[in-house]
Amino acid sequence: MAVPADHPGGADLREAAGDHIELRYFPFTAIVGQERLVRALLLNAVNPAVGGVLIKGPSGTGKSTAVRGLAELLPEIAVVADCPFSCSPQDPCGSCGERVASGEELPVMRRRRRIVDLPLNATEDRVSGSVDVARALETGERALEPGLLAEANRGILYVDEINLLDDHLTDVLLDAAALGVNVVEREGVSISHPARFLLVGTMNEEEGELRPQIADRIGLEVDVEALTEPEARAEIVRRREAFARDPESFRAGWDAAQRALAEQVAAAEGRLDEVGLTDRLYAAVGQLVVRSGVDSHRADITIVECAKAIAALAGRVEADAEDVLAAAELALGHRLAADPFAPAPRVEPQLLRRVLEEALEVEVTPKKAVSRAT
Numbered sequence: 001m002a003v004p005a006d007h008p009g010g011a012d013l014r015e016a017a018g019d020h021i022e023l024r025y026f027p028f029t030a031i032v033g034q035e036r037l038v039r040a041l042l043l044n045a046v047n048p049a050v051g052g053v054l055i056k057g058p059s060g061t062g063k064s065t066a067v068r069g070l071a072e073l074l075p076e077i078a079v080v081a082d083c084p085f086s087c088s089p090q091d092p093c094g095s096c097g098e099r100v101a102s103g104e105e106l107p108v109m110r111r112r113r114r115i116v117d118l119p120l121n122a123t124e125d126r127v128s129g130s131v132d133v134a135r136a137l138e139t140g141e142r143a144l145e146p147g148l149l150a151e152a153n154r155g156i157l158y159v160d161e162i163n164l165l166d167d168h169l170t171d172v173l174l175d176a177a178a179l180g181v182n183v184v185e186r187e188g189v190s191i192s193h194p195a196r197f198l199l200v201g202t203m204n205e206e207e208g209e210l211r212p213q214i215a216d217r218i219g220l221e222v223d224v225e226a227l228t229e230p231e232a233r234a235e236i237v238r239r240r241e242a243f244a245r246d247p248e249s250f251r252a253g254w255d256a257a258q259r260a261l262a263e264q265v266a267a268a269e270g271r272l273d274e275v276g277l278t279d280r281l282y283a284a285v286g287q288l289v290v291r292s293g294v295d296s297h298r299a300d301i302t303i304v305e306c307a308k309a310i311a312a313l314a315g316r317v318e319a320d321a322e323d324v325l326a327a328a329e330l331a332l333g334h335r336l337a338a339d340p341f342a343p344a345p346r347v348e349p350q351l352l353r354r355v356l357e358e359a360l361e362v363e364v365t366p367k368k369a370v371s372r373a374t
């Protein structure tokens with residue numbers, strides 16, 4: 001099969017195969033169904049501050065296909081062409097900053113944000129980079145052999161089966177995600193570089209839980225289920241068949257749709273800075289999070305940023321209560337405290353709506369809302 005399947009270690013095969021395999025990704029627009037997954041990925045493409053996606057579901061439901069397909073739709077960014085961290089010419093990293101200070105003009109290029117695979121069997125050196133200690137003592141940052149976290153800076157770090165990642169690598173990821181900086185320490189030498197990335201992970205809950213600390217670092221969560229509608233399933237098979245038979249002509253058939261969607265995403269990203277929420281919605285978001293039983297402040301930020309992305313993608317410059325609700329549905333599920341003796345908690349859209357309606361009244365008549373709280 002031409003499309004990489006959901007299995008650990010697959011990323012290494014793709015890497016070894018080189019760039020040409022990238023040309024044969026299944027087009028994002030040709031994905032049948034899975035609207036929530038498609039939407040969550042697009043919202044992250046529009047606004048990186050949404051913070052990534054955790055994709056739950058059994059294998060074989062197209063999780064990886066969708067993530068890989070997203071790569072072709074990500075908006076372009078300006079990067080220092082030869083910087084291993086893809087830093088921004090407007091906000092250069094330490095070593096690029098030194099080059100500017102010494103009078104060098106930085107080479108600039110535009111390219112799409114990257115999706116970097118983190119395979120489960122990666123070594124720590126491969127992930128965070130390795131240090132040539134003897135050289136580091138003389139030259140500092142240039143002695144770093146950059147790893148996947150360097151490659152993922154300003155892009156998306158994709159971890160298939162993230163719940164199976166070993167504790168040590170999970171800690172490395174958490175540290176980098178918390179600071180936006182990757183610190184590599186070897187034999188008393190410490191080198192750091194920018195590592196701001198969106199985390200996109202897939203998991204099959206039957207194979208193990210995800211640590212709550214890492215779940216909280218991921219913006220949204222979607223559950224992917226196998227489609228049950230016979231015609232939709234038949235269409236999936238037909239498209240798979242056509243793609244496997246002749247990837248190039250299949251892709252050509254979807255080219256117009258791909259281009260239109262990429263333009264829509266780029267336009268939404270361009271609009272994002274103008275998108276705002278009315279002030280009372282900010283307070284309502286806080287209530288929504290607290291009354292759902294979620295402690296993390298990250299949930300509030302994710303909901304606000306996600307609501308902005310929803311409005312931007314719809315061509316609007318003001319996010320409304322409906323956008324906030326849709327964002328909350330995506331942002332709260334994986335942050336609910338789990339009871340080990342009960343089924344996994346789920347977000348109830350009806351409940352969220354009621355809480356939001358009440359919260360918005362709190363702004364107007366606080367007393368009434370207090371007496372109404374149940």
Ligand SMILES: [Zn+2]
Binds near residue numbers: 085
């Ligand atoms: Zn740089």
